[in-house]
Amino acid sequence: MMRTETPAPAGTEEERAAGNPRRPDPSAPASRPAATARRRARRETLAGYLFLSPWCVGILLLTLGPMLVSLYLAFTDYNLFDSPRWVGLENFSEMFSDGRWWTSVRVTAVFVLVATPLKLAVALGVAMLLVRPRKGQGFYRSAFYAPSLIGASVSIGIVWRALFQDDAVVDRSLSLFGWDGGGWVGDPDWSIPTLIALSAWQFGAPMVIFLAGLKQVPRELYEAAEVDGAGAWRRFRSITLPMISPVLFFNLLLEIIHSFQIFTSALVIAGPGGRAGGPGDSLLVYTWYLYEQGFSNLRMGYASAMAWMLLAGIAVVTAVLFWSQRRWVHYEEGGR
Amino acid sequence: MSAPTGTVRPARPSRGGANASARRRARSVLWHLGALALLAVVLYPVVWVLGGSLKPGDEIVGSLELLPTDPITDNYERLADGIAGIGIETFFVNSLLVALGSVAGVLISCSLAAYAFARIRFAGRNVLFALMIGTLLLPVHVLLVPQYVLFQKMELVNTYVPLLLGKFLAVDAFFVFLMVQFMRNLPRELDEAARIDGCGHWRIYWTIVLPLCRPALITSAIFSFIWAWNDFLGPLIYLNEPDKYTVSLGLKMFMDQDSLADYGGMIAMSVAALLPVLLFFLAFQRYLVEGAATSGLKG
Amino acid sequence: MSSRRSRVTGLRAMGAGLAALGLLASGCGGGDTGADGKVTIRYSWWGAQDRADLINRTIDLFEKENPGIEVKTDFQEYGDFWTKFNTQAAGGNPPDVFQNSYAFLRKYGRKNLLLDLNAQVKAGNLNLDDFRQGLGRAGEIDGKLLGVPVGANTFTLVYDVKAFEEAGVTPEHGWTWKDFDAAVKKISEPGEEFWGASSNGGVMYLYDLYLRQQDKAFFTEDGLGFTEADLRKWWGDHRAKLDDGLLVPAKQAAQVLPKSEVSAGLSAAEFTWDNFLARYASETDRELALAPIPTMDGERTAQYLSSLMLSASARTEHPEEVAKFIDFMVNDPEVGKIMGYNRGVLPTNAQFEAYEPEGPDAKIAEYEQSVTDYLEPITPHPAGTDTVEAAFLSIYRSMAQGSVSVDEAVSQFFDEAKTALGS
Incomplete structure (x- = not known):
């Protein structure tokens, strides 16, 4: 499932032709006696944990402890101020009969399913546009990254409402195409598309990571393919995609995780006043509902249970992704 | 810093001829036009924020104009005085x-x-x-x-x-x-x-x-x-x-x-x-x- | 089966262990005494920079007169304030004294987070004698003094003077809901982006007054004071007015956020707290004025004073200093002159008389004077009030937008209110 190894380097024809001999595993060379190998393995383990020591301290102190506390709280009734009271699985069973919980699951699922691919597609598209060295590329890169620098603030909320209101720029542009929507703000049917637009607009981080990946694709491959008469789509499918698949995997995984946990942007789109969820609960994303339960309604036990439910959900998706990577992610090296 | 296994980017093969170079220039112009058009869409909200910062406070919310008709710097001047002391x-x-x-x-x-x-x-x-x-x-x-x-x-x-x-x-x-x-x-x-x-x-x-x-x-x-x-x-x-x-x-x-x-x-x-x-x-x-x-x- | 149970008990033991380690249990309290014998108290409040400027000046004043006490302030916007407060209080590190409102007294009082200030009143550190209209005891719940008002407000109708003049309606004490509806109808013009009134059917405090005029109330001590049928009528009326184009449609209201509908020039009238006039007036060029709430019987508005308060943390190590601080903030006339009506109309006679209101504040003062004789005691606000208030507003908005029917909205609200008030 979650592992760092990937079996069999997939590589490309060129590389195999160039010869990419499998190296013997350095930790178990056949020629050495077993005792040496064991000593070696022990030394490796020691080195591993030495390098990992800051991380170990960090996870034990700052992450694991609080995580276990929240796991415990998931089985309690806890209002932040009185001692938690053990209630077993009550919080979990309550979720299933909680209409707003289901709403939040639905809203979040739609968001993850649409926003993640869209954002990655935009990021990849722009990265491909910017990958070849051009005059002023620093300017272009920074300019395309600028939206992601702003973060999600009250100002962005004001801008977004201004752009998507009736007769504003988005509405006018759309009516050029004969679509007279009358603005998206305040229309519950259009809240999620607005949120998705905001999320896709801030595509800077995956774009930068894609750029780094694309830069690594040797140009000879494209030139060879061009000579063979492969069209742009063929080149993209059979060269670019496999070559950047580790980066794509990373971006996909992280964006999915982030999308599941989307919080601030939903707040920004809904605007102030009222409570979590915005118009007609149409923006009730999961973490926002969790936050409302924990901090406004002081039901931290229920919020913790919700958090662990979310964790379970993302873990399943993550596991599937990790499992699937052996089918489509190509690490050039044997990987370790 | 030079890396031990640098992949040297191959020099682009020059396809001689004025015709090819003109075509290349045209493609480059086209590229820049396309990139700028895309940027215009992506940066529109950012420009709106910049423009907004030069508008009087009561004209900002819900403003349909991208840029102020009559730019002012009051907002920045106020910032220079600090926030809440x-x-x-x-x-x-x-x-x-x-x-x-x-x-x-x-x-x-x-x-x-x-x-x-x-x-x-x-x-x-x-x-x-x-x-x-x-x-x-x-x-x-x-x-x-x-x-x-x-x-x-x-x-x-x-x-x-x-x-x-x-x-x-x-x-x-x-x-x-x-x-x-x-x-x-x-x-x-x-x-x-x-x-x-x-x-x-x-x-x-x-x-x-x-x-x-x-x-x-x-x-x-x-x-x-x-x-x-x-x-x-x-x-x-x-x-x-x-x-x-x-x-x-x-x-x-x-x-x-x-x-x-x-x-x-x-x-x-x-x-x-x-x-x-x-x-x-x-x-x-x-x-x-x-x-x-x-x-x-x-x- | 047995293995499953042991795993559960294991988790339970582990959690309890971690709790014992102190990741949940509360630590020791806030303030500290410096080497120079100076006592430091932490004071947190919600607001923006305009309030910060005023409060900083009052604190300078306090520190000058009480050289042994240093006050450290900290402020956030309303929602962030409560997130921070809850986290810090859960961690055993709440501020010594903080801004609070009547709606939260039971919520936090019941969890023993608030100091009973009665002992300090008895000890002479906090004087409640000079409060207007019995406000001094407004924060007393079940015999415990959990908060002291720094400002009091009553509900009002903020209206566009010109629009009402043109409609020929003068809103004044004793006017009725029928008069109000007639005015709204006259002002609303089909096809124009201007409506008679804001869509306020989701404002809990307005509905509370409406109910009180019929001898009911939004809350009892521990539950709702009205029936589903009552609410169906109230929201049904609003639905009908929305359909007739008399109230600002949800969409237009959403577009102007964070401005209000009346200050954005969408509507001619909006029900809200009277101290909001200052903010609204700063956001619009139109002339706005305040009117009492319409009545059923031409007499009873059922209005009351509600307050922003200062509360002390039950954990504070310096109750005496905190009491002195609160005493200074509510009784000192200079503080009144500085603060004005930023947190509501000044609570004590000394402060009320020291401050000479101008502009919107003058209108607020005049309005409060005019309704003084009709004020009644406040409706109790049980723990969970804030949750119910937010649900009431949000569900009303869903209904106004048309994503749920009136009947669905009402039953959804009752479901959620039951959960919120039950816990």
Whole structure:
């Protein structure tokens, strides 16, 4: 499932032709006696944990402890101020009969399913546009990254409402195409598309990571393919995609995780006043509902249970992704 | 810095002839036009914010105009007087401190952890790696209270330690994972050659892997700077005195449900808050991709 | 089965262990005494920079007169304030003294977070004698003094003077809901982006007054004071007015956020707290004025004073200093002159008389004077009030937008209110 190894380097024809001999595993060379190998393995383990020591301290102190506390709280009734009271699985069973919980699951699922691919597609598209060295590329890169620098603030909320209101720029542009929507703000049917637009607009981080990946694709491959008469789509499918698949995997995984946990942007789109969820609960994303339960309604036990439910959900998706990577992610090296 | 296994970018074969060069120029113009058109769409909201900062406060909300008809600088002048009795530069200095501290912490601790995960075979590695990914999956909000109690017990509330300690302890799995993805693809021959020369892991990490991972490090530096700069929840919970506040908290001092809202000041502050991150990005972006060309991320 | 149970008990033991380690349990309290014998108290409040400027000046004044006490302040916007407060209080590190409102007294009082200030009143550190209209005891719940008002407000109708003049309606004490509806109808013009009134059917405090005029109330001590049928009528009326184009449609209201509908020039009238006039007036060029709530019987508005308060943390190590601080903030005339009506109309006679209101504040003062004789005691606000208030507003908005029917909205609200008030 979650592992760092990937079996069999997939590589490309060129590389195999160039010869990419499998190296013997350095930790178990056949020629050495077993005792040496064991000593070696022990030394490796020691080195591993030495390098990992800051991380170990960090996870034990700052992450694991609080995580276990929240796991415990998931089985309690806890209002932040009185001692938690053990209630077993009550919080979990309550979720299933909680209409707003289901709403939040639905809203979040739609968001993850649409926003993640869209954002990655935009990021990849722009990265491909910017990958070849051009005059002023620093300017272009920074300019395309600028939206992601702003973060999600009250100002962005004001801008977004201004752009998507009736007769504003988005509405006018759309009516050029004969679509007279009358603005998206305040229309519950259009809240999620607005949120998705905001999320896709801030595509800077995956774009930068894609750029780094694309830069690594040797140009000879494209030139060879061009000579063979492969069209742009063929080149993209059979060269670019496999070559950047580790980066794509990373971006996909992280964006999915982030999308599941989307919080601030939903707040920004809904605007102030009222409570979590915005118009007609149409923006009730999961973490926002969790936050409302924990901090406004002081039901931290229920919020913790919700958090662990979310964790379970993302873990399943993550596991599937990790499992699937052996089918489509190509690490050039044997990987370790 | 020259890397041991630099892939030299092949010089573009020159396809001689005036015709071809004209065609190339036309394509280049076309490219620039396309990129600029796309930019116009992407940057429209950013320009709106810039324009908004030059409008009078009561014209900002719901404004249909991109740019002010009659630009004013009042909003910025007001900022210069400080917010709530605190000089505006205080927020920026504080944010800079936190953001640069985060960059240092992330670069050091996450690269160490990533090296272990990517280049050392040790017992329990897969379990720990899965655990690390697992820490990405829990929403932060349920961890706030226990973490707060922890720092409160250590008497570190109202200092920057709670905002920085995690960065120095590689708590941010995103960066560890990012670096792991880069390091895994460095050719293993390098390590082996170094090993034969008698290098230990420390030497390999320091003299081979780190230089080759520069793009990953630069990427991490940029992201950790921006995210620390924009972080709101941490400073909100842990900082108790306005003169310790960061820019992200300062940005929220312009509005409250029962106050006179200063939209102009807020938008101007948003623009001001954007500048340092933009400069940071501008300064480092060129290492980002040039660096990548000479090193490891393959696939 | 047995293994499963042992795993559960294991988790339970582990959690309890971690709790014992102190990741949940509360640590020691806030304030500290410096080496120079100076006592430091932490004071947190919600607001923006305009309030901060005023409060900083009052604190300078306090520190000058009480050289042994240092006050450290800390402020956020309303929502963030409560997130921070809850986290810090859960961590055993709440501020020594903080801004509070009547709606939260039971919520936090019941969890023993608030100091009973009666002991300090007895000890002479906090004087409640000079409060207007019995406000001094407004924060007393079940015999415990959990908060002291720093400002009092009553509900009002903020209206556009010109629009009402043109409609020929003068809103004044004793006017009825029928008069109000007639005015709204006259002002609303089909086809124009201007409506007679804001869509306020989701404002809990307005509905509370409407119910009180019929001898009911929004809350009892521990539950709702009205029936589903009552609410169906109230929201049904609003639905009909929305359909007739008399109230600002939800969409237009959403577009102007964070401005209010009346200050954005969408509507001629909006029900809200009277101190909001200052904010609204700063956001619009139109002339706005305040009117009493319409009545059923031409007499009873059922209005009351509600307050922003200062509360002390039950954990404070310096109750005496905190009491002195609160005493200074509510009784000192200079503080009154500085603060004006930023947190509501000044609570004590000394402060009320010291401050000479101008502009919107003058209108607020005049309005409060005019309704003084009709004020009644406040409706109790049980724990969970804030949750119910937010649900009432949000569900009304869903209904106004048309995503749910009136009947669905009503039953959804009752479901959620039951959960909120039951816990």
